[in-house]
Amino acid sequence: MSQLSLIRDTYIRFQVLVHEVAKFGVVGAIGFVVQLGVQNALYPGHGVGAVTAVVIAYTVATLVTFVGNRHWAFKHRKGGGLGQETMLFVALNVVGIFIQVGIVYFVVHGLGHGDRLSYNIATIIGIGIGTMFRLFTYRRFVFRTPAAPASAEQLEPETSGR
Structure with a gap:
């Protein structure tokens, strides 16, 4: 077996996971920008404490x-439906914000x-650890079962000219 076919076979085996992680990463990057933008707009200099600024920014980013996660990633x-997904998402994000x-x-x-x-470095480390926690828990508890693993949405949009 050539190295190229091994890579291809591994990709095919983990295709859904690769796409989910990539999309989760894009959504997370957008959330990261939102969070840092909001928290740096609030702290320091606007009378909002460091932890309060993180909580407000985290809520907006959540x-x-x-x-993004529900409708794309x-x-x-x-x-379990919108209500159950929302409750679990919020509960797991409460744990994530405590991290x-x-x-x-x-x-x-x-x-x-x-x-x-130091504040931003601590925030980035917290986001990194929280992100690993959220990826695992979203896949395991919030958005549980792939509807059709072989037909998962592709990263590239389909063209109508086929």
Whole structure:
């Protein structure tokens, strides 16, 4: 078996996962930009504390990422319906924010590094750990079962000229 066929066979085997992770990453990148933009607009200088700014920004980013994940990244999966998916998504994001806020709190208040660089580095580390948690839990609990693994939506849009 050539190395190219091994790569192709591995891709085919994990095609749905690869597409989900790629789309989850795009949605997450948009959420990341939203979060950093909102929190840096609020802290420092606008009377909003470091942790409060993270919570507000995280809430706004969560709304954006729920729409992106439900209607694009995990569109091909069957969940428990909008109500159940929303409740689970929110509950798991509460855990995710505790991961992120815990890291920011530790750096800003525990270590005393309240400067913008330390604050943003702590936020990025918290987002990274929280993202790994969310990817696993969204696939496992929120958007549970692939509707049709072999026909999952492709990353490229289909052309109508076929």
